[in-house]
Amino acid sequence: MDKMPGWADAVLVPLISLVLAAILSALVILGIGEDPIAAVKLMVSGALGSTYGWGYTLYYATNFMFTGLGFAVAFRAAMFNIGGEGQAMLGGLGVAIVCLVIPWPHWTLALLGAMAAGMLFGALWAAIPAYLQAKHGSHIVITTIMFNLIGAAVLNYMLVNVMRPKGSMDPATRRFDETTNLPTFQDMFSTADAVVFRGAPANVTFFIAILACVLVWLLIWRTRLGYEIRAFGHSETGALYAGISPFKIIMIAMLISGGLSGLMAINNVMGEAERLVLNATEGAGFIGIAVALMGRNHPFGVFVAAILFGFLYQGGAELALWTNIPRELIVVIQALVILFTGALDNMVRMPLERIFLRLRKGAS
Amino acid sequence: MADQAPAIELRGISKAFGPVQANKDISISVMPGTIHGIIGENGAGKSTLMSILYGFYKADAGEIFINGQKTDIPDSQAAIAAGIGMVFQHFKLVQNFTVLENIILGAEDGGLLKPSLAKARKTLLELEKEYELNADPDAVIEDIGVGKQQRVEILKALYRQAEILILDEPTGVLTPAEADQLFRILHRLKDEGKTIILITHKLREIMDATDTVSVMRRGEMTATVKTYETNPENLAELMVGRKVLLQIDKAPAKPGETVLDIENLHVVDQAGVERVKGISLNVRAGEIVGVAGVAGNGQSELMEVLGGMRPGTGSVQLKGQPLPLSGLGSDGQARRQQGIAHVPEDRQREGLIMDFYAWENVAFGYHHNPEYQRNRLLMDNAALRADTERKIEKFDVRPANGWLTAKNFSGGNQQKIVVAREIESEPELLLIGQPTRGVDVGAIEFIHRQIVALRDAGKAVLLVSVELDEILSLSDRIAVMFDGHIMGERLPGETDEKELGLLMAGMNGEAA
Numbered sequence: 001m002d003k004m005p006g007w008a009d010a011v012l013v014p015l016i017s018l019v020l021a022a023i024l025s026a027l028v029i030l031g032i033g034e035d036p037i038a039a040v041k042l043m044v045s046g047a048l049g050s051t052y053g054w055g056y057t058l059y060y061a062t063n064f065m066f067t068g069l070g071f072a073v074a075f076r077a078a079m080f081n082i083g084g085e086g087q088a089m090l091g092g093l094g095v096a097i098v099c100l101v102i103p104w105p106h107w108t109l110a111l112l113g114a115m116a117a118g119m120l121f122g123a124l125w126a127a128i129p130a131y132l133q134a135k136h137g138s139h140i141v142i143t144t145i146m147f148n149l150i151g152a153a154v155l156n157y158m159l160v161n162v163m164r165p166k167g168s169m170d171p172a173t174r175r176f177d178e179t180t181n182l183p184t185f186q187d188m189f190s191t192a193d194a195v196v197f198r199g200a201p202a203n204v205t206f207f208i209a210i211l212a213c214v215l216v217w218l219l220i221w222r223t224r225l226g227y228e229i230r231a232f233g234h235s236e237t238g239a240l241y242a243g244i245s246p247f248k249i250i251m252i253a254m255l256i257s258g259g260l261s262g263l264m265a266i267n268n269v270m271g272e273a274e275r276l277v278l279n280a281t282e283g284a285g286f287i288g289i290a291v292a293l294m295g296r297n298h299p300f301g302v303f304v305a306a307i308l309f310g311f312l313y314q315g316g317a318e319l320a321l322w323t324n325i326p327r328e329l330i331v332v333i334q335a336l337v338i339l340f341t342g343a344l345d346n347m348v349r350m351p352l353e354r355i356f357l358r359l360r361k362g363a364s
Numbered sequence: 365m366a367d368q369a370p371a372i373e374l375r376g377i378s379k380a381f382g383p384v385q386a387n388k389d390i391s392i393s394v395m396p397g398t399i400h401g402i403i404g405e406n407g408a409g410k411s412t413l414m415s416i417l418y419g420f421y422k423a424d425a426g427e428i429f430i431n432g433q434k435t436d437i438p439d440s441q442a443a444i445a446a447g448i449g450m451v452f453q454h455f456k457l458v459q460n461f462t463v464l465e466n467i468i469l470g471a472e473d474g475g476l477l478k479p480s481l482a483k484a485r486k487t488l489l490e491l492e493k494e495y496e497l498n499a500d501p502d503a504v505i506e507d508i509g510v511g512k513q514q515r516v517e518i519l520k521a522l523y524r525q526a527e528i529l530i531l532d533e534p535t536g537v538l539t540p541a542e543a544d545q546l547f548r549i550l551h552r553l554k555d556e557g558k559t560i561i562l563i564t565h566k567l568r569e570i571m572d573a574t575d576t577v578s579v580m581r582r583g584e585m586t587a588t589v590k591t592y593e594t595n596p597e598n599l600a601e602l603m604v605g606r607k608v609l610l611q612i613d614k615a616p617a618k619p620g621e622t623v624l625d626i627e628n629l630h631v632v633d634q635a636g637v638e639r640v641k642g643i644s645l646n647v648r649a650g651e652i653v654g655v656a657g658v659a660g661n662g663q664s665e666l667m668e669v670l671g672g673m674r675p676g677t678g679s680v681q682l683k684g685q686p687l688p689l690s691g692l693g694s695d696g697q698a699r700r701q702q703g704i705a706h707v708p709e710d711r712q713r714e715g716l717i718m719d720f721y722a723w724e725n726v727a728f729g730y731h732h733n734p735e736y737q738r739n740r741l742l743m744d745n746a747a748l749r750a751d752t753e754r755k756i757e758k759f760d761v762r763p764a765n766g767w768l769t770a771k772n773f774s775g776g777n778q779q780k781i782v783v784a785r786e787i788e789s790e791p792e793l794l795l796i797g798q799p800t801r802g803v804d805v806g807a808i809e810f811i812h813r814q815i816v817a818l819r820d821a822g823k824a825v826l827l828v829s830v831e832l833d834e835i836l837s838l839s840d841r842i843a844v845m846f847d848g849h850i851m852g853e854r855l856p857g858e859t860d861e862k863e864l865g866l867l868m869a870g871m872n873g874e875a876a
Contacts (some may be wrong), residue, residue: 222742227724227731234717240673241706242729243715244694357382 003009004356009349012299013064014294014341016348019306021340025312025333034325046318048313055185055200056317061310062267063088063281064203067207067288068295068302069216070122070260075297077253078233083129083144084261085285086151087122091157091262092269094121096163096276112178114206122262123255125151130254134247138252148285159278172277182271204270210303212260217299219256229253261285287313287334294341305341312337371396371528371559372417376700377426379412386412388583390426394576396527399550399560401570401591404580405603405804406775410563413580418450419443419852430528433822449521453533455513457505462487463516464501467523491522493779510658511542520548520551527558534570535675539658540832540865547573565805567596568833579603596767604806612809614816617840620649621683623793623824624670629678629689631665631848640667640676641848647793652825654839654849655854656832658868662848666711667797670826671706672699673714683792700729705786707779709797715782716770723766724753726785759784760810760835776807794818795829812838832861846870 047053069085074081094117104110129143159171168174172225183202185197218228232239232249239246264284269276291309295301315332340348370393379387386409404410415421417428419437420514428435430446432444437443443450464485473480473567481639484499492498497515505513514534521529535543550560550573562574570577571591578588581600587602600608624647631640640662647653655663669676675690682702688694699706706729708714716725727736727748735751738744752766759780761773769832779799786794796815800808815838819825835842836856844851844867851867 107689218742222745224731224743227727231717231720231728234719235712235713237713238715238717238728241671241696241708242731243698243700245673245695337845360382 004353008352010296010298013345013349013352014305016335016352017087017294017340017345021333021336024336028329028332028336029325030304030327032329034323037173039319039323039325042318042322043311043315046322047315051185051189052198052200053314053318055197055202056314057202057307057310058185058206059203059267059272059310060078060284060313061306062206062209063284063364064287064291064306065213065302065308066264067261067285068291069288069299070213070257070290070305071292072295072297072299072302072322073216073220073229073260074128074227074253074257075292076233077229078236078247078259079130079133079139079250080254081126081144081254081257082141083126083131083151083258083285084290085283086144086148087125087258087261087279088264088285089148089151089155090125091122091265092101092280093158094118094262095220095265095269096173096176099270100163100173100178100246104177104179107180109184111182111204111266111270113269113357115147115263118262119259120262122265123259125262126258127251130251130258134250148234152279155276156278159276163276170277173275175275177272180270181274182266184271201272202266208263208266209306210241211297212263212301216260220299221300225252240310247267247343261288285322290338290342309334309337311352368396370394370429371431372414372561373415373429373432373787374425375429377416377423377428378412379409379416379421379423385583387416387423387641390580390585392562392578392584392588394528394559394586396431396559397554397557398575399562399573401552401564401574402560402580403489403567403570403575403577403603404563405565405598405806406802407804408580408603409583411585411610412582414450414561415564418444418448418530433786434513434622444524444526444750446529447525449518449524449526449529451514451517451521451529451531451534453536455517457513457516458505460504462502462504463499463508463519466505466516467501467520471524478861487523488519491519495522495556496550497522497549498521508544510537511545513538513539514546517547518553526558528561529553530561530563533565534562535564535566536830537659539629539868543569543870566833567599571596581605600805604804606806608805612812612816612837614838615820617651617819619651620822621842622646623649624814624826625681625685627679629666629669629679629680631662631669631674631676633665633674639848640669642678643845643848643850645843645850646822647826649824650819650822651840652819652827652838654827654829654835654842656829656835656864656868657845659830661845661868663845664797664844666799667706667709667795667828668827670699670704670795671708672696672704696729698734700789703792705789705791707782707786707794707799710803711775711778711782716778718771719769721767721769722756722761722773722781723873725781726752726755726766728785729758730785730789753786755781755784758788759814774804775802777806779803779811780807783814787814791823793824793826795826795828798830799827800829800831800834832864835860835864844868 009323029036029039047057067088071081077275095114098113098117099110104335125147129140129147132138132143133140159245163173164171185200185202189196220240228244229249231242232244232246273280287309291305292302295305312334319325320327320330373393375391377387377390390413397638403409412421416423419439419442428437435446437446458469464481466482468484488501497519499512499515499519534546538546554560564570574591576588577591579586579599581603626643626645628642628644630641630642632637632638655664666672669689672695675694677689680689681688712718717728736744736748749766756764756766761777761780799811815825827838839856842854842856844864845866847870
């Protein structure tokens with residue numbers, strides 16, 4: 001029998017990890033002479049207390065959903081794709097190119113075009129490490145992390161030397177045309193009497209991220225391809241026995257993974273900045289790894305974990321703004337959450353398994 | 365002997381792993397200078413019991429007495445100090461060390477190697493002489509055969525002054541001749557006053573070698589008897605808890621047209637070593653051809669090429685159609701479409717995805733079959749689960765629950781899932797490797813009957829097994845492989861274990 005019921009594995013373990021991370025964070029805040037309870041209150045009210053706060057929380061969450069899903073798909077094929085950051089950057093390049101070059105008549109068409117370009121660029125950026133892994137066994141962790149650095153350099157070059165408008169000192173593209181601007185939550189949900197989500201960047205791509213969660217779920221659990229990806233991820237020799245080509249699975253899983261990370265660009269580049277700037281991804285590719293691990297590499301888990309990290313991001317920004325808690329401490333808190341929910345998973349899981357075993361023995 | 369203390373006495377040993385009671389109130393006593401057999405199905409708790417004795421696990425309850433002294437064995441160091449030596453199923457030798465270096469490994473006298481080596485060499489040579497266990501101290505382990513390697517393991521234990529030797533499934537990797545030699549060594553050790561515990565699932569070894577035998581079933585010791593007072597049928601019944609047919613009933617084969625025709629097949633592995641060196645073999649419809657041989661003589665590679673898992677060169681025809689041996693159309697998918705089903709040798713790494721549910725595993729390799737698709741995009745999981753229920757019922761898989769992951773089934777039931785999937789695909793040719801490795805006696809009988817039933821339905825079966833008994837009882841024709849060659853073909857009625865054993869060791873039957 002399995003050691004723990006499924007709900008305990010999916011809900012209880014991350015929850016306890018989270019509480020432990022919170023307690024440790026509170027101790028750190030106490031240690032620098034601030035009030036942890038006030039800090040929590042500020043984070044909650046800042047991130048969730050207003051439609052403005054929600055608008056930021058969900059904006060960040062959208063980014064993390066895309067990169068988290070990207071990581072999760074590759075992980076199902078036992079590929080540790082830590083190149084989400086670079087793939088999202090290149091996705092941004094693709095989105096910027098289609099938005100700048102093509103005179104779109106309406107945002108819906110622009111969105112479709114940008115989605116295609118973002119996915120294509122992200123997928124291509126993942127394809128090279130994938131090919132090297134599949135054909136020559138070059139370890140995907142090493143190659144993808146190097147491709148993050150190469151991607152940053154490519155973007156740097158493109159922005160400084162190619163895409164920067166003449167006379168501008170800023171390494172960024174010009175603003176995209178207005179016909180490509182996506183409707184924000186403010187546009188979508190404000191009524192004549194009340195303006196909501198004022199100035200917040202959350203936009204229509206949030207719903208595309210939700211759709212992506214559902215589609216990834218279908219792909220992994222309901223299609224032949226998903227079946228093959230999972231089988232390969234569990235046992236490469238098993239896949240060989242069943243006639244599943246390792247080359248095909250590594251390539252396809254990594255293309256989908258890179259495509260999903262690249263798709264993030266419709267949120268941050270097209271939806272928020274409305275131009276391509278340097279370091280537009282702001283580490284979302286790496287947060288995506290933590291999101292996927294915390295969400296057990298399940299699309300619905302990714303959804304929940306992404307919103308949690310969106311809250312931490314936005315709440316953390318509020319803390320830095322209104323208290324003497326330095327910006328760096330926010331990073332510490334986020335790191336603690338990643339540490340506990342990702343790396344120290346077994347520390348919580350093992351005692352919990354023991355408790356469940358004892359309970360079961362007591363019952364039987 | 366009456367007032368002598370037992371060499372080992374266990375009283376009321378219990379051990380649970382979570383909800384699984386691996387050992388339940390087990391008591392045995394083994395007199396010095398005897399060979400005591402422990403027999404039981406896979407998962408009966410034999411290995412757990414021995415691991416407790418050797419200090420790998422701590423018993424939840426119970427006491428251990430060595431020579432009448434109550435002894436605590438918290439770790440393997442304590443076991444060695446108490447005079448217990450263990451020879452594992454998988455040898456624990458450093459491949460690129462010499463025999464001598466392996467023997468003193470972990471028992472060096474000081475920081476400097478040279479004096480210990482010199483001293484050890486003397487002791488070793490004395491031991492070898494005393495027990496007639498010759499092994500060249502300067503030979504490197506990877507250059508000597510498995511039989512010799514096992515001897516080194518025994519010497520290792522003797523060097524540490526073991527009085528009690530535990531051997532875990534010692535004959536699994538040996539030819540019959542090597543096994544006979546091992547038993548001669550064991551008898552010699554017994555005559556010198558050593559106590560030997562032999563763990564095995566082979567009834568014949570128990571009958572041949574032991575003085576007393578204990579039978580384990582589901583964590584309990586069901587009986588301890590004097591070997592001369594029992595017989596194999598009786599032991600099998602004690603192991604399984606019901607009457608078991610040891611000999612398979614089968615009608616003579618009615619072979620039809622040739623289904624599989626192998627001509628001059630060569631296989632080179634990833635390391636560039638030639639594993640199969642130009643073999644030719646055919647299998648006809650309604651016939652079981654058994655390939656005998658010691659593990660590692662090319663049988664696995666033969667099966668893997670036919671199953672589409674690795675490339676080869678030569679010519680293979682299935683019902684007159686050439687089978688691609690590399691490149692396009694040579695993978696497992698293509699093989700299945702051509703009507704080749706494959707029960708792989710290693711069901712846990714190949715035949716099943718251990719973390720998949722049983723119902724997911726039922727489609728493994730057949731996940732492209734139209735009956736499992738709902739539409740062009742999605743699989744029909746409901747149809748798959750219904751099919752699984754049917755197969756679980758027909759093949760008596762226990763527990764009968766498709767929502768358990770494969771790792772939660774016993775070895776025998778895992779194998780039943782694989783066999784059900786492959787046989788029910790109605791193949792022209794069934795490749796089946798080690799069909800009953802790690803499978804309990806009850807399930808062995810069932811699986812054997814299924815294989816024979818497939819043959820009787822006019823299908824071809826190519827069987828690879830390292831168990832000679834299995835080859836002899838199932839096959840209609842036997843081919844023996846040694847070092848990538850087929851040494852000869854025999855009919856089961858016209859040969860015996862001795863002749864096959866010689867062929868397996870690379871000696872031509874006529875020459876011997």
